[in-house]
Amino acid sequence: MENSSLAWPGNDSTSLQIELPSCATLRSQISRILLYAFLSAGVVCTVVGNFLVVLSISYFKQLQSPTNSFVLSLAVADCLVGLLVMPFSMIRTVEGCWYFGPLFCKFHSSLDVMLCTASIFHLSCIAFDRYYAVCNPLVYSLKMSNSHVAQLIAICWTVPMLISFGPIMLDLHIAYVDIFIPSDVCVFLVNRIYAVMASLVAFYLPMAIMLVAYWKIFKAAKRQAKQISAMESQMASGVGKDSSKKKRHRNTMKREGKAAKTLGIIMGVFLIFWMPFFTVNIVDPFIEYSTEVVVWDVFLWLGYINSSLNPFLYGFFNRCFRRAFLMFLGCRVFLMNSRNISLEKYIVFIFSYILCESTSS
Template identity: 35%
Template sequence: MNPSQPWTPVESLSLCYESVNGSCVKTVYSNVLKVPLYLVFAITIILILFGNLLVICTIVSFQQLHTPTNYLILSMAIADLLLGSFVMPPSMVRSLETCWYFGDFFCKFHSSADFTLCNTSVMHLMFISIDRYYAVCQPLQYHRKMTTRVSVAMILVSWGFSALFGFGITFSELKIEKSTAEEVHVICKGGCLALHGREIGVTYSLVFYFFPMFLIFSIYSKVFFITLKHIRAINNYPTGSSVNKMDMKATKTLAIVIGVYMCCWTPYFMCNIIDPVVGHTIPALLYEVLMWVAYLNAVFNPMIYALFYSYFREKSKLLYEKLYKLCKRAY
């Protein structure tokens, strides 16, 4: 960068592969911008790995936490852990280098895993809302209907359906847009196109995000009004309600989890719907920013559990003490 020129985040434009015909154009960002962003993204990934690993280990290690609701939380934490382990590091390089250097096959695998894990989280939240519906609205039937077997079935459906869609639609190379000279998406060497901005992205957003979110919102609206009735019953007749305070607190905490998820992911999916309407004019940089805002959801979930679940904090502390003693003995 010429020191006589005012600072700009973009130093120059070049090619991803200088000696390859049909290479994508590469935007070269200034190190003043790129280095801090690498640091921020790396810290975000580390927080996701350690936070969700703590959730997983805590639930697995204590028999008291082996409940249908916690199995769903455990499975969702695994999805977030995989997102931080396998999806976000390559995404970090693609976002900051503006090129894909990991090959065509891994591009497809990476996109498939990204879609699969996103779909898995949405479906887990939908099943969690059903779990909370029975816990609050039909408490006398909860333990009969929401068994461990039902919870495991929900988990298998979430992962199986999401993987079928995520990997099937990517590796089948399904395309909705017409192949014309005015085609918006041009495949070039060093690029890795996802579903965003394509007409299929609209279908994906409506069917696999907004429709489940509508169901979740509808279910939780009913749960919310029933919860208010139970709170009044507990205040007026402390022993007259069949729903205990722990269930209601868990419902409130999981409602926060869903709310945070919607805040993180809705802007990204709104772009998927709006982009074709405005002629695919939404900048790719905006997609990258919203994608990372969405990824931040995987950081927030363990924090919410730690802040609002006292028993989770207690069990996590016990787990830490056990690990500390084991390490002390080893050395």
């Protein structure tokens, strides 16, 4: 999901001239160090935060639910963004040039589009899951069975792969096939059709699903709030024979409403951080590719930051995730009973031990 500033040479419709700065150092040493420090902190937060989500859901059975299956897969996608995409984008942003060759430029661009799109798709699936949990709880277990969840997760990875690696590696996305791009420059120059179609599939359609789902969830939550208030009034006055059942129902509605509110905040953050990039991504081919490089870099890194923020939003709003994070970071998970441990949990033990050692050193 990269781009660059391009110039339109007169009325010539067969070629474009790239106006890019040379690969000479364009920034002072101090500004480069500060940029590396700031962006490296973002990379570390993305990897460590999402890795904690993966460890927590994999280890604690209390966190293993249909919703958290999407959260786990989302954390894997965001963690891969931090491991495979952000470090190379950071070097290109700070240094102003590309050191890894044209082939890896295409591969990196494909990974970028695929993983960021997969992250967005997972967020829309979470909204879909919450819609059934809050608005249609009677059919939730049927609609969100293990097989259906697995199918949705497969779609979240397959569709982004089809719209990224296929067109990009085959050069179907580029605006002009006869354009020459130096090997020390990595730009993502897309034609109008690809810009519109990819943006619609990767962002605007998932955004529409999220907005519709959360609007219905919001109305259902208001209706449930009135029901909870009525139940509390009945229990306070001693009305109703099965108060324990009503109390459990009230707590369930509260829990679902709180989860929907948390995920709604996550969706709002997602819209704020990704909307600028995808808006410019569609507009730029229609304004003769005149968007400045620095604008692309800022909007792109805003999108990357969304992958960094999701784990912290879970930890801040979800008590179970917060406890799990603290247990891993405090190395308290090793104090738990380890008899009859499964191979999966043993692997989690190893990774959490490495994480614990790295945070304590």
